[in-house]
Amino acid sequence: MRGGRLLLTLSFSLLVLSTQAEEGARGWLERMTQAFQQQNYRGVLIYGDGQEWQTLAITHAVIDGVEQEKLQHLTGLPREMVRHGHDIVCIHPGDHSPRLNSELSNPLHGFSRVMDIDDGQYHFTLGNVERIAGRFAQRLQVTPVDADRYGYQLWLDQVTGLLLRSDLLNHQQQVLERFQFAQIEIGPDIPATAFEPDDQGHKLTLYPVSPDHEQISTADIGWLPGWVPSGFHITAVIQAGSPQPQVAAEQKDDSGAMSKLPVRLMYSDGLAAFTLFIDPVSQEHLPEMTSRWGATAAVVRYREHSSAEADGDNQSRLRVTVVGELPADTMIRIATSVVPAALAEQNTDSANSALSAAEE
Amino acid sequence: MNERMNESLSALMDGETDELEVRRLLNQLEQDDELRGTWQRYQMIGSLMRGEPAAAVDLSRGIMQALDGEPMDEVSRPQVVVANNHKLRWLASGAVAASVTLAVLVGVRLNSVEPDALVAEQQTQMPAAVQLASAPVQAMSEADAAQLEAAQRKLQEYVLQHTEQATMTGSRAAIPFARVVDFQQPAEGSK
Secondary structure, three states, X not given: OOOOHHHHHHOHHHHHHHHHHHHHHHHHHHHHHHHHHHXXXXXXXXXXXXXXXXXEEEEEEEEOOEEEEEEEEOOOOOOEEEEEOOEEEEEOOXXXXXXXXXXXXXXXXXXXXXXXXXXXXXXXXXXXXXXXXOEEEEEEXXXXXXXXXXXXXXXXXXXXXXXXXXXXXXXXXXXXXXXXXXXXXXXXXXXXXXHOOOOOOEEEEEOOOOOOOOOOOOOOOOEEEXXXXXXXXXXXXXXXXXXXXXXXXXXXXXXXXXXXXXXXEEXXXXXXXXXXXXXXXXXXXXOOEEEEEOOEEEEEEEEXXXXXXXXXXXXXXXXXXXXXXXXXXHXXXXXXXXXXXXXXXXXXXXXXXXXXXXXX | OOHHHHHHHHHHHOOXXXXXXXXXXXXXXXXXXXXXXXXXXXXXXXHHHOOOOOXXXXXXXXXXXXXXXXXXXXXXXXXXXXXXXXXXXXOHHHHHHHHHHHHHHHHHHHHHOOHHHHHXXXXXXXXXXXXXXXXXXXXXXXXXXXXXXXXXXXXXXXXHHHHHHHHHHOOOOHHHHHHHHHHHHHHHHOO
Protein backbone atom coordinates (compact mmCIF):
# COMPACT_ATOMS: atom_id res chain seq x y z
CA MET A 1 0.00 0.00 0.00
CA ARG A 2 2.97 2.28 0.24
CA GLY A 3 3.57 2.25 -3.49
CA GLY A 4 1.69 5.49 -4.03
CA ARG A 5 -1.56 6.44 -5.61
CA LEU A 6 -0.55 5.84 -9.20
CA LEU A 7 0.46 2.30 -8.56
CA LEU A 8 -2.59 1.81 -6.47
CA THR A 9 -4.86 2.93 -9.26
CA LEU A 10 -3.06 0.95 -11.91
CA SER A 11 -3.14 -2.27 -10.02
CA PHE A 12 -6.42 -1.69 -8.33
CA SER A 13 -8.01 -5.01 -9.10
CA LEU A 14 -4.86 -6.84 -8.11
CA LEU A 15 -4.76 -5.04 -4.81
CA VAL A 16 -8.36 -5.85 -4.07
CA LEU A 17 -7.51 -9.48 -4.55
CA SER A 18 -4.45 -9.37 -2.34
CA THR A 19 -6.30 -7.35 0.29
CA GLN A 20 -8.95 -10.03 0.39
CA ALA A 21 -6.24 -12.60 0.86
CA GLU A 22 -4.76 -10.54 3.68
CA GLU A 23 -8.16 -10.20 5.28
CA GLY A 24 -8.48 -13.96 5.17
CA ALA A 25 -5.09 -14.40 6.73
CA ARG A 26 -5.87 -11.92 9.47
CA GLY A 27 -9.07 -13.75 10.19
CA TRP A 28 -6.99 -16.85 10.78
CA LEU A 29 -4.71 -14.95 13.13
CA GLU A 30 -7.65 -13.82 15.19
CA ARG A 31 -8.96 -17.35 15.40
CA MET A 32 -5.50 -18.47 16.49
CA THR A 33 -5.38 -15.96 19.33
CA GLN A 34 -8.82 -16.93 20.57
CA ALA A 35 -8.15 -20.65 20.27
CA PHE A 36 -5.02 -20.34 22.36
CA GLN A 37 -6.92 -18.75 25.19
CA GLN A 38 -10.26 -20.46 24.93
CA GLN A 39 -9.76 -24.02 23.77
CA ASN A 40 -9.09 -26.99 25.94
CA TYR A 41 -6.21 -28.98 24.59
CA ARG A 42 -3.70 -31.53 25.66
CA GLY A 43 -0.70 -32.66 23.67
CA VAL A 44 2.97 -33.18 23.22
CA LEU A 45 5.06 -30.65 21.40
CA ILE A 46 8.62 -30.30 20.29
CA TYR A 47 10.38 -27.03 20.68
CA GLY A 48 13.85 -26.03 19.55
CA ASP A 49 16.13 -24.39 17.07
CA GLY A 50 17.27 -27.22 14.84
CA GLN A 51 20.26 -28.08 17.02
CA GLU A 52 18.64 -28.58 20.37
CA TRP A 53 15.20 -30.08 20.73
CA GLN A 54 13.06 -30.25 23.79
CA THR A 55 9.89 -32.22 24.21
CA LEU A 56 7.13 -30.77 26.30
CA ALA A 57 3.73 -31.93 27.41
CA ILE A 58 1.17 -29.18 27.49
CA THR A 59 -2.29 -29.12 28.99
CA HIS A 60 -4.55 -26.12 28.69
CA ALA A 61 -8.10 -25.55 29.80
CA VAL A 62 -10.42 -22.79 30.85
CA ILE A 63 -12.02 -23.64 34.18
CA ASP A 64 -14.56 -21.23 35.65
CA GLY A 65 -13.36 -18.60 33.25
CA VAL A 66 -9.74 -18.86 34.36
CA GLU A 67 -7.04 -20.12 32.05
CA GLN A 68 -5.11 -23.06 33.40
CA GLU A 69 -1.96 -24.29 31.81
CA LYS A 70 0.63 -26.88 32.61
CA LEU A 71 3.89 -27.39 30.79
CA GLN A 72 6.10 -30.32 31.63
CA HIS A 73 9.51 -31.02 30.26
CA LEU A 74 9.80 -34.56 28.99
CA THR A 75 13.47 -34.23 28.10
CA GLY A 76 16.39 -33.22 30.28
CA LEU A 77 15.91 -32.38 33.90
CA PRO A 78 12.34 -32.67 35.10
CA ARG A 79 10.86 -29.22 35.15
CA GLU A 80 7.34 -28.02 35.00
CA MET A 81 5.38 -24.88 35.00
CA VAL A 82 1.82 -24.37 36.07
CA ARG A 83 -0.18 -21.28 35.34
CA HIS A 84 -3.46 -20.29 36.94
CA GLY A 85 -4.62 -17.16 35.26
CA HIS A 86 -1.66 -14.89 35.76
CA ASP A 87 0.00 -16.84 38.52
CA ILE A 88 2.88 -18.96 37.45
CA VAL A 89 4.46 -21.66 39.51
CA CYS A 90 7.75 -23.01 38.33
CA ILE A 91 9.05 -26.31 39.57
CA HIS A 92 12.50 -27.65 39.01
CA PRO A 93 15.35 -29.14 40.97
CA GLY A 94 18.08 -26.91 42.25
CA ASP A 95 17.96 -23.48 43.68
CA HIS A 96 18.85 -21.08 40.97
CA SER A 97 15.43 -19.55 40.83
CA PRO A 98 15.90 -16.07 39.51
CA ARG A 99 13.65 -13.70 41.29
CA LEU A 100 11.74 -11.49 39.02
CA ASN A 101 11.46 -7.81 39.66
CA SER A 102 13.91 -8.06 42.47
CA GLU A 103 14.84 -4.43 42.08
CA LEU A 104 11.42 -3.07 41.62
CA SER A 105 9.31 -2.08 44.53
CA ASN A 106 6.41 -1.16 42.37
CA PRO A 107 5.98 -3.92 39.86
CA LEU A 108 3.65 -2.48 37.34
CA HIS A 109 3.24 1.14 36.65
CA GLY A 110 1.13 0.97 33.60
CA PHE A 111 -0.04 -1.86 31.51
CA SER A 112 -2.09 -2.02 28.48
CA ARG A 113 -3.81 -3.65 25.63
CA VAL A 114 -3.06 -6.79 23.83
CA MET A 115 -1.73 -5.38 20.63
CA ASP A 116 -3.21 -5.58 17.24
CA ILE A 117 -0.67 -6.48 14.67
CA ASP A 118 0.33 -3.23 13.18
CA ASP A 119 -0.58 -2.45 9.64
CA GLY A 120 2.20 -2.44 7.19
CA GLN A 121 4.85 -4.33 9.17
CA TYR A 122 4.05 -7.78 7.82
CA HIS A 123 2.53 -9.33 4.75
CA PHE A 124 0.19 -12.25 5.30
CA THR A 125 -0.27 -14.98 2.76
CA LEU A 126 -2.34 -18.13 3.01
CA GLY A 127 -0.49 -21.26 1.95
CA ASN A 128 -1.51 -24.84 1.50
CA VAL A 129 -3.34 -27.11 3.85
CA GLU A 130 -0.89 -29.53 5.40
CA ARG A 131 -1.06 -32.21 8.04
CA ILE A 132 0.40 -31.56 11.49
CA ALA A 133 -0.09 -33.81 14.53
CA GLY A 134 -2.65 -35.83 12.65
CA ARG A 135 -4.83 -32.81 11.88
CA PHE A 136 -5.31 -30.68 8.82
CA ALA A 137 -3.68 -27.31 9.20
CA GLN A 138 -3.81 -24.11 7.17
CA ARG A 139 -0.35 -22.72 6.53
CA LEU A 140 -0.01 -18.98 6.96
CA GLN A 141 3.06 -17.11 5.82
CA VAL A 142 3.96 -13.97 7.75
CA THR A 143 6.61 -11.96 5.95
CA PRO A 144 8.18 -8.87 7.49
CA VAL A 145 8.43 -5.81 5.27
CA ASP A 146 11.82 -4.75 6.66
CA ALA A 147 14.96 -6.20 8.20
CA ASP A 148 14.04 -5.17 11.75
CA ARG A 149 11.90 -8.19 12.57
CA TYR A 150 11.60 -11.85 11.75
CA GLY A 151 9.03 -13.73 9.72
CA TYR A 152 6.90 -16.70 10.62
CA GLN A 153 5.29 -19.68 9.06
CA LEU A 154 2.28 -20.71 11.07
CA TRP A 155 0.18 -23.83 10.75
CA LEU A 156 -3.29 -23.40 12.21
CA ASP A 157 -5.76 -26.16 12.91
CA GLN A 158 -8.43 -26.00 10.20
CA VAL A 159 -11.25 -26.62 12.64
CA THR A 160 -10.31 -24.53 15.68
CA GLY A 161 -7.54 -22.19 14.50
CA LEU A 162 -5.22 -23.48 17.20
CA LEU A 163 -1.56 -23.05 16.39
CA LEU A 164 -0.11 -26.47 15.69
CA ARG A 165 3.26 -25.45 14.39
CA SER A 166 5.23 -22.24 14.22
CA ASP A 167 8.54 -21.57 12.52
CA LEU A 168 10.35 -18.36 13.28
CA LEU A 169 12.52 -17.50 10.29
CA ASN A 170 15.47 -15.20 9.92
CA HIS A 171 16.14 -13.28 6.76
CA GLN A 172 17.98 -16.21 5.23
CA GLN A 173 14.82 -18.25 5.80
CA GLN A 174 16.59 -20.34 8.41
CA VAL A 175 14.44 -21.60 11.23
CA LEU A 176 15.49 -19.95 14.49
CA GLU A 177 12.79 -21.57 16.50
CA ARG A 178 10.23 -24.25 15.83
CA PHE A 179 7.33 -25.17 17.97
CA GLN A 180 5.28 -28.11 16.77
CA PHE A 181 2.73 -30.42 18.23
CA ALA A 182 3.56 -34.05 17.66
CA GLN A 183 0.24 -35.15 19.06
CA ILE A 184 -2.72 -33.15 20.26
CA GLU A 185 -6.23 -33.64 21.53
CA ILE A 186 -8.44 -30.60 21.16
CA GLY A 187 -11.58 -30.02 23.19
CA PRO A 188 -11.40 -32.70 25.89
CA ASP A 189 -12.83 -32.13 29.35
CA ILE A 190 -9.89 -31.53 31.63
CA PRO A 191 -10.42 -31.52 35.41
CA ALA A 192 -8.86 -28.90 37.65
CA THR A 193 -6.76 -31.60 39.27
CA ALA A 194 -4.76 -31.84 36.07
CA PHE A 195 -3.28 -28.47 36.90
CA GLU A 196 -2.08 -29.17 40.38
CA PRO A 197 1.67 -28.90 40.56
CA ASP A 198 3.36 -32.25 41.10
CA ASP A 199 5.62 -30.73 43.66
CA GLN A 200 6.13 -27.58 45.60
CA GLY A 201 7.55 -24.91 43.42
CA HIS A 202 8.49 -21.33 43.67
CA LYS A 203 6.21 -18.73 42.33
CA LEU A 204 7.68 -16.93 39.39
CA THR A 205 5.58 -13.86 39.42
CA LEU A 206 2.27 -12.31 40.11
CA TYR A 207 1.53 -9.49 37.79
CA PRO A 208 -1.68 -7.58 38.15
CA VAL A 209 -2.47 -7.55 34.49
CA SER A 210 -5.20 -5.14 33.65
CA PRO A 211 -6.66 -5.63 30.24
CA ASP A 212 -7.93 -2.08 30.02
CA HIS A 213 -6.82 0.19 27.27
CA GLU A 214 -5.46 2.99 29.36
CA GLN A 215 -2.91 5.10 27.63
CA ILE A 216 0.59 4.31 28.71
CA SER A 217 2.40 7.38 29.80
CA THR A 218 6.10 7.78 29.30
CA ALA A 219 6.06 11.21 30.89
CA ASP A 220 7.83 10.14 34.05
CA ILE A 221 10.52 8.11 32.43
CA GLY A 222 13.98 9.56 32.47
CA TRP A 223 15.44 7.62 29.58
CA LEU A 224 13.95 6.52 26.31
CA PRO A 225 15.17 5.01 23.08
CA GLY A 226 15.63 7.56 20.34
CA TRP A 227 14.81 4.88 17.82
CA VAL A 228 12.64 1.80 17.71
CA PRO A 229 11.69 -0.09 14.54
CA SER A 230 8.56 1.16 12.84
CA GLY A 231 5.35 -0.33 14.13
CA PHE A 232 6.63 -0.98 17.64
CA HIS A 233 4.62 0.52 20.47
CA ILE A 234 5.09 0.51 24.20
CA THR A 235 2.97 -2.21 25.75
CA ALA A 236 4.23 -2.06 29.29
CA VAL A 237 6.09 0.35 31.50
CA ILE A 238 7.66 -0.75 34.72
CA GLN A 239 9.52 1.77 36.76
CA ALA A 240 11.04 1.94 40.17
CA GLY A 241 8.46 3.46 42.45
CA SER A 242 10.72 4.45 45.29
CA PRO A 243 14.42 5.16 45.61
CA GLN A 244 16.65 2.18 45.19
CA PRO A 245 18.46 0.89 48.25
CA GLN A 246 22.08 1.53 47.37
CA VAL A 247 22.35 2.69 43.86
CA ALA A 248 19.71 5.34 44.05
CA ALA A 249 21.24 6.71 47.21
CA GLU A 250 24.55 7.13 45.47
CA GLN A 251 22.89 8.83 42.58
CA LYS A 252 20.83 11.13 44.70
CA ASP A 253 22.58 14.28 43.62
CA ASP A 254 22.67 13.32 40.02
CA SER A 255 20.37 14.59 37.31
CA GLY A 256 16.72 13.73 37.77
CA ALA A 257 16.81 11.10 35.07
CA MET A 258 19.13 8.85 37.04
CA SER A 259 16.88 8.71 40.04
CA LYS A 260 14.16 7.23 37.89
CA LEU A 261 16.04 4.06 37.24
CA PRO A 262 15.70 1.19 36.76
CA VAL A 263 13.16 1.28 33.99
CA ARG A 264 11.69 -1.55 31.97
CA LEU A 265 9.87 -0.78 28.78
CA MET A 266 8.22 -3.43 26.70
CA TYR A 267 7.54 -2.87 23.05
CA SER A 268 5.62 -4.94 20.55
CA ASP A 269 4.51 -4.74 16.96
CA GLY A 270 1.84 -7.30 17.70
CA LEU A 271 3.95 -10.33 16.82
CA ALA A 272 7.49 -9.59 17.88
CA ALA A 273 8.37 -8.06 21.21
CA PHE A 274 11.39 -6.69 22.97
CA THR A 275 12.01 -5.42 26.47
CA LEU A 276 14.34 -2.56 27.22
CA PHE A 277 16.01 -2.63 30.63
CA ILE A 278 17.65 0.60 31.68
CA ASP A 279 19.65 0.32 34.88
CA PRO A 280 22.15 2.40 36.73
CA VAL A 281 25.54 0.77 36.54
CA SER A 282 25.67 -1.44 39.58
CA GLN A 283 27.62 -4.24 41.11
CA GLU A 284 26.74 -6.72 38.39
CA HIS A 285 29.47 -6.42 35.83
CA LEU A 286 27.63 -7.33 32.72
CA PRO A 287 30.00 -6.71 29.83
CA GLU A 288 28.82 -5.28 26.55
CA MET A 289 27.68 -8.35 24.70
CA THR A 290 25.25 -9.99 22.34
CA SER A 291 23.82 -13.41 23.09
CA ARG A 292 21.21 -15.49 21.38
CA TRP A 293 19.24 -18.52 22.47
CA GLY A 294 17.25 -19.66 19.46
CA ALA A 295 14.71 -16.94 18.85
CA THR A 296 15.59 -14.80 21.83
CA ALA A 297 18.59 -12.52 21.87
CA ALA A 298 20.05 -10.17 24.44
CA VAL A 299 22.19 -7.10 23.86
CA VAL A 300 24.01 -5.23 26.61
CA ARG A 301 25.36 -1.75 25.99
CA TYR A 302 26.53 1.08 28.21
CA ARG A 303 25.45 4.64 27.59
CA GLU A 304 27.01 7.77 28.89
CA HIS A 305 25.56 11.19 29.02
CA SER A 306 27.04 14.30 30.53
CA SER A 307 24.22 16.56 31.51
CA ALA A 308 24.80 20.16 30.53
CA GLU A 309 23.21 21.62 33.63
CA ALA A 310 25.18 19.46 35.97
CA ASP A 311 28.35 21.06 37.22
CA GLY A 312 31.71 19.40 37.20
CA ASP A 313 32.29 15.97 35.79
CA ASN A 314 28.85 14.76 36.57
CA GLN A 315 28.34 11.98 34.11
CA SER A 316 25.39 9.69 33.91
CA ARG A 317 26.33 6.17 33.01
CA LEU A 318 23.80 3.47 32.59
CA ARG A 319 23.41 -0.01 31.33
CA VAL A 320 20.95 -0.68 28.56
CA THR A 321 19.88 -4.26 27.96
CA VAL A 322 17.57 -5.23 25.15
CA VAL A 323 16.02 -8.69 25.20
CA GLY A 324 13.71 -9.84 22.46
CA GLU A 325 12.93 -11.88 19.42
CA LEU A 326 14.52 -9.51 16.95
CA PRO A 327 17.62 -9.44 14.76
CA ALA A 328 20.67 -8.54 16.82
CA ASP A 329 21.56 -5.57 14.63
CA THR A 330 18.17 -4.05 15.27
CA MET A 331 18.49 -4.60 19.01
CA ILE A 332 21.93 -3.03 19.07
CA ARG A 333 20.54 -0.02 17.26
CA ILE A 334 17.75 0.29 19.80
CA ALA A 335 20.15 -0.03 22.73
CA THR A 336 22.56 2.58 21.43
CA SER A 337 19.74 5.03 20.76
CA VAL A 338 18.78 5.36 24.42
CA VAL A 339 19.09 8.97 25.57
CA PRO A 340 17.60 11.14 28.31
CA ALA A 341 13.90 11.42 27.64
CA ALA A 342 14.11 15.12 26.88
CA LEU A 343 16.45 14.41 24.00
CA ALA A 344 14.46 11.42 22.80
CA GLU A 345 11.39 13.56 22.55
CA GLN A 346 13.19 16.21 20.55
CA ASN A 347 13.82 13.56 17.97
CA THR A 348 10.37 12.13 17.93
CA ASP A 349 6.83 13.31 18.27
CA SER A 350 6.20 10.71 20.89
CA ALA A 351 8.11 7.77 22.19
CA ASN A 352 5.62 5.50 20.55
CA SER A 353 6.41 6.56 17.03
CA ALA A 354 10.10 7.00 17.35
CA LEU A 355 11.38 7.01 13.82
CA SER A 356 14.63 8.85 13.67
CA ALA A 357 17.65 7.40 15.29
CA ALA A 358 19.45 9.41 17.88
CA GLU A 359 23.00 9.73 16.74
CA GLU A 360 25.54 8.91 19.33
CA MET B 1 39.44 -8.71 2.77
CA ASN B 2 40.54 -11.41 0.43
CA GLU B 3 39.13 -14.84 -0.10
CA ARG B 4 42.17 -16.49 1.46
CA MET B 5 41.79 -14.70 4.76
CA ASN B 6 38.18 -15.73 4.82
CA GLU B 7 39.18 -19.31 4.32
CA SER B 8 41.81 -19.07 7.02
CA LEU B 9 39.32 -17.67 9.48
CA SER B 10 36.86 -20.36 8.58
CA ALA B 11 39.54 -22.98 9.11
CA LEU B 12 40.37 -21.41 12.45
CA MET B 13 36.75 -21.67 13.51
CA ASP B 14 36.67 -25.29 12.44
CA GLY B 15 39.87 -26.00 14.31
CA GLU B 16 41.70 -26.94 11.14
CA THR B 17 44.59 -24.56 11.47
CA ASP B 18 48.10 -25.24 12.66
CA GLU B 19 49.57 -23.25 15.46
CA LEU B 20 51.71 -20.90 13.38
CA GLU B 21 48.78 -20.07 11.23
CA VAL B 22 46.66 -19.43 14.31
CA ARG B 23 49.23 -17.02 15.68
CA ARG B 24 49.55 -15.28 12.33
CA LEU B 25 45.80 -14.89 12.10
CA LEU B 26 45.45 -13.61 15.62
CA ASN B 27 48.13 -11.00 14.99
CA GLN B 28 46.34 -9.93 11.87
CA LEU B 29 43.07 -9.77 13.77
CA GLU B 30 44.66 -7.30 16.14
CA GLN B 31 45.36 -4.93 13.29
CA ASP B 32 42.49 -5.40 10.91
CA ASP B 33 39.08 -4.15 11.99
CA GLU B 34 37.25 -5.66 9.07
CA LEU B 35 38.85 -9.00 9.61
CA ARG B 36 37.98 -8.88 13.28
CA GLY B 37 34.38 -8.17 12.38
CA THR B 38 34.28 -11.22 10.16
CA TRP B 39 35.93 -13.30 12.85
CA GLN B 40 33.35 -12.25 15.39
CA ARG B 41 30.55 -13.13 13.00
CA TYR B 42 32.10 -16.53 12.41
CA GLN B 43 32.34 -17.13 16.13
CA MET B 44 28.73 -16.22 16.54
CA ILE B 45 27.64 -18.45 13.68
CA GLY B 46 29.76 -21.26 15.08
CA SER B 47 28.20 -20.91 18.49
CA LEU B 48 24.76 -20.82 17.02
CA MET B 49 25.46 -23.94 15.00
CA ARG B 50 26.57 -25.72 18.12
CA GLY B 51 23.49 -24.55 19.91
CA GLU B 52 25.47 -22.55 22.40
CA PRO B 53 24.69 -19.10 23.59
CA ALA B 54 26.57 -16.85 21.22
CA ALA B 55 28.52 -14.16 22.93
CA ALA B 56 29.81 -11.38 20.75
CA VAL B 57 33.11 -11.20 22.50
CA ASP B 58 36.49 -11.52 20.99
CA LEU B 59 37.83 -14.98 21.57
CA SER B 60 41.25 -14.30 20.18
CA ARG B 61 42.75 -13.53 23.58
CA GLY B 62 41.43 -16.75 24.99
CA ILE B 63 42.83 -18.70 22.09
CA MET B 64 46.17 -16.96 22.39
CA GLN B 65 46.28 -17.95 26.03
CA ALA B 66 45.47 -21.50 25.10
CA LEU B 67 48.32 -21.38 22.62
CA ASP B 68 50.63 -20.09 25.29
CA GLY B 69 49.77 -23.07 27.39
CA GLU B 70 47.72 -21.20 29.92
CA PRO B 71 44.94 -23.13 31.52
CA MET B 72 42.05 -21.92 29.45
CA ASP B 73 40.42 -25.24 28.80
CA GLU B 74 40.31 -28.87 29.67
CA VAL B 75 43.37 -29.65 27.59
CA SER B 76 45.97 -30.60 30.15
CA ARG B 77 49.58 -29.51 30.09
CA PRO B 78 51.05 -32.59 28.45
CA GLN B 79 48.76 -32.17 25.51
CA VAL B 80 49.84 -28.60 25.05
CA VAL B 81 53.43 -29.73 25.02
CA VAL B 82 52.56 -32.18 22.32
CA ALA B 83 50.90 -29.36 20.51
CA ASN B 84 54.03 -27.27 20.61
CA ASN B 85 55.83 -30.04 18.84
CA HIS B 86 54.11 -28.95 15.71
CA LYS B 87 54.10 -32.21 13.85
CA LEU B 88 50.60 -32.58 15.06
CA ARG B 89 48.17 -30.15 13.58
CA TRP B 90 47.92 -28.54 16.97
CA LEU B 91 45.33 -30.99 18.18
CA ALA B 92 43.31 -28.65 16.13
CA SER B 93 39.82 -29.93 16.46
CA GLY B 94 40.26 -30.70 20.12
CA ALA B 95 42.15 -27.81 21.53
CA VAL B 96 41.03 -24.88 19.44
CA ALA B 97 37.46 -25.98 19.30
CA ALA B 98 37.46 -26.55 23.03
CA SER B 99 39.05 -23.23 23.80
CA VAL B 100 36.70 -21.48 21.44
CA THR B 101 33.80 -23.15 23.19
CA LEU B 102 35.22 -22.32 26.54
CA ALA B 103 35.97 -18.78 25.59
CA VAL B 104 32.35 -18.41 24.63
CA LEU B 105 31.44 -19.60 28.08
CA VAL B 106 33.93 -17.43 29.87
CA GLY B 107 33.78 -14.75 27.24
CA VAL B 108 31.74 -12.70 29.59
CA ARG B 109 34.71 -12.56 31.88
CA LEU B 110 37.32 -11.85 29.24
CA ASN B 111 35.89 -8.47 28.53
CA SER B 112 34.98 -7.53 32.03
CA VAL B 113 38.28 -8.16 33.73
CA GLU B 114 41.53 -6.36 33.14
CA PRO B 115 43.60 -8.62 30.88
CA ASP B 116 46.70 -8.29 33.02
CA ALA B 117 44.91 -9.22 36.19
CA LEU B 118 43.42 -12.15 34.36
CA VAL B 119 46.75 -13.52 33.24
CA ALA B 120 48.29 -13.02 36.65
CA GLU B 121 45.51 -14.93 38.32
CA GLN B 122 45.75 -17.73 35.93
CA GLN B 123 49.43 -18.20 36.37
CA THR B 124 49.00 -18.67 40.06
CA GLN B 125 46.42 -21.33 39.52
CA MET B 126 46.96 -24.70 38.02
CA PRO B 127 43.60 -26.30 37.57
CA ALA B 128 43.62 -29.94 36.71
CA ALA B 129 41.76 -31.18 33.71
CA VAL B 130 38.18 -30.37 34.48
CA GLN B 131 34.85 -30.71 32.86
CA LEU B 132 34.42 -28.16 30.17
CA ALA B 133 31.21 -26.85 31.61
CA SER B 134 32.66 -26.21 35.02
CA ALA B 135 36.00 -25.00 33.77
CA PRO B 136 35.16 -21.30 33.78
CA VAL B 137 34.29 -21.42 37.41
CA GLN B 138 37.19 -23.54 38.51
CA ALA B 139 39.79 -21.67 36.53
CA MET B 140 38.76 -18.39 38.06
CA SER B 141 39.39 -16.77 41.33
CA GLU B 142 36.39 -16.83 43.59
CA ALA B 143 35.74 -13.16 43.08
CA ASP B 144 35.74 -13.58 39.34
CA ALA B 145 33.51 -16.59 39.52
CA ALA B 146 31.07 -14.71 41.66
CA GLN B 147 31.15 -11.82 39.25
CA LEU B 148 30.50 -14.01 36.24
CA GLU B 149 27.76 -15.79 38.06
CA ALA B 150 26.14 -12.53 39.03
CA ALA B 151 26.32 -11.37 35.43
CA GLN B 152 24.82 -14.57 34.14
CA ARG B 153 22.09 -14.50 36.73
CA LYS B 154 21.28 -10.93 35.84
CA LEU B 155 21.04 -11.74 32.16
CA GLN B 156 18.89 -14.74 32.91
CA GLU B 157 16.64 -12.61 35.01
CA TYR B 158 16.28 -10.14 32.18
CA VAL B 159 15.38 -12.84 29.70
CA LEU B 160 12.85 -14.32 32.09
CA GLN B 161 11.28 -10.96 32.72
CA HIS B 162 11.02 -10.33 29.03
CA THR B 163 9.57 -13.74 28.31
CA GLU B 164 7.11 -13.39 31.14
CA GLN B 165 5.95 -10.04 29.99
CA ALA B 166 5.67 -11.31 26.43
CA THR B 167 3.49 -14.11 27.68
CA MET B 168 1.15 -11.69 29.30
CA THR B 169 0.86 -9.34 26.37
CA GLY B 170 1.39 -11.67 23.47
CA SER B 171 -1.18 -13.70 21.70
CA ARG B 172 0.79 -16.86 21.17
CA ALA B 173 0.86 -17.70 24.81
CA ALA B 174 2.39 -21.15 24.75
CA ILE B 175 5.49 -20.19 22.85
CA PRO B 176 6.94 -17.70 25.29
CA PHE B 177 6.11 -20.17 28.02
CA ALA B 178 8.08 -22.84 26.31
CA ARG B 179 10.88 -20.31 26.02
CA VAL B 180 10.92 -19.71 29.74
CA VAL B 181 11.16 -23.35 30.50
CA ASP B 182 13.68 -23.91 27.79
CA PHE B 183 15.86 -21.04 28.83
CA GLN B 184 16.46 -22.55 32.21
CA GLN B 185 18.09 -25.56 30.75
CA PRO B 186 21.58 -24.23 30.05
CA ALA B 187 21.90 -22.93 33.57
CA GLU B 188 20.80 -26.18 35.12
CA GLY B 189 22.58 -28.33 32.63
CA SER B 190 25.93 -26.87 33.57
CA LYS B 191 25.48 -27.67 37.23
